[in-house]
Amino acid sequence: MLLRLPTSLSEAREHLAEQAVPVGGATLVWAQWQRDGFPELAMSLRRLPEANVLEPEALGAAVLLHRIDDRVPEVLHRAAGTIGTGAVRRAATVGGNIVGSTLRCLLPAALVLDARATVLDRDGPYETDLAEVVAKRHLLLNLSWRTPLISGYYKAPAEAGGPPPLVVATALSAGGDGRYRLRTAVRDGYEVATGSTECGAGAEDADEVLDGLAATGLGPLPPAARDVVRREVTGLLRRLDGR
Template structure:
């Protein structure tokens, strides 16, 4: 297998056009390759500046989860810190987590930041929303967001029976919009309140009404932490 290391967006596009498979830290894909066979070529974005940027409202897709630090909002930092073990975080990337894995711990945090993504397509770099990232797993160059006023994040530690840990995240933006996202199992529910929309109770009675008691109480605690009520 040839591992290609482009140093620009246009070189990366050429690699993809020539059939190279995107790879981050290979923490997931390696096992699949061992089972199914290695591709002729893979492409890592780790030398593409846009994919390694951190800070000023940007987190590159090739940034290692272990490198997600105070240059990004607390919610995203907490999410990265809670993924797997130290060994996983030293190898796994933001793109591999949010676009290439099923757990996607970073997703609830990205949703409450109202983040969007720069993705690589055959025509260049496109901005897409997180719904499209979830649906199509495009090649993620970077995540972008506007700085929140405050955020809160929690992941249930070691749930019984090896279940997928529940995650709840909340953030308040500068326009007074509160966003809440909860992952239960592999499903992420989310909604917003304030700034002309409904209130927090409507949020829990509406888009978040399907949550379990655990999910609702975890989400309520994040809302309280953000709103200081």
């Protein structure tokens, strides 16, 4: 297997035209390649500047998970810290987790940040939403977002090799007229559901907020998952009270 390491977008586009297979840390595909055979040509973005940003409002696809720290919002930092073992986090990348993984542990966090994705095809880079990235498995360059006021992340305990644990991600941003916008994303099994609603400034509004979320894509969640959403949303609103 020949591995290309582009240092510019023009080089990366050339390698895509050559049918190079994008790889991140290869933590997900290595066993498959050993079984089915390695591709003739692969491409890593680890030397591409656009794929290596790590800033308060941007995160590159080639960034290793263990490097994600408190420069990014809490929800994203905590999500990265729960993925696999330390050895996995030192090899796996943001792009591999969101595009290449069936678990997509970072996806709920990125969704509540209302993140936009910059992707690359043979015609060049362009911006799109995360739903398209996941559905079409685009070559992800980076994510960008606006920093929320506060955010939170919960991942249920789980045994290695078992079913995907429940994930609840939340983020609260300033809205209009002194109100706020609450975004929530839940991974239940392999599916991710999202919802957002306006809310006031305190935990006393929790019931109203939860009613608003129940009218979104979070409505069909099973009771156990709804209970966790209630706890996480109420806790986020209490944190807002204490600011």
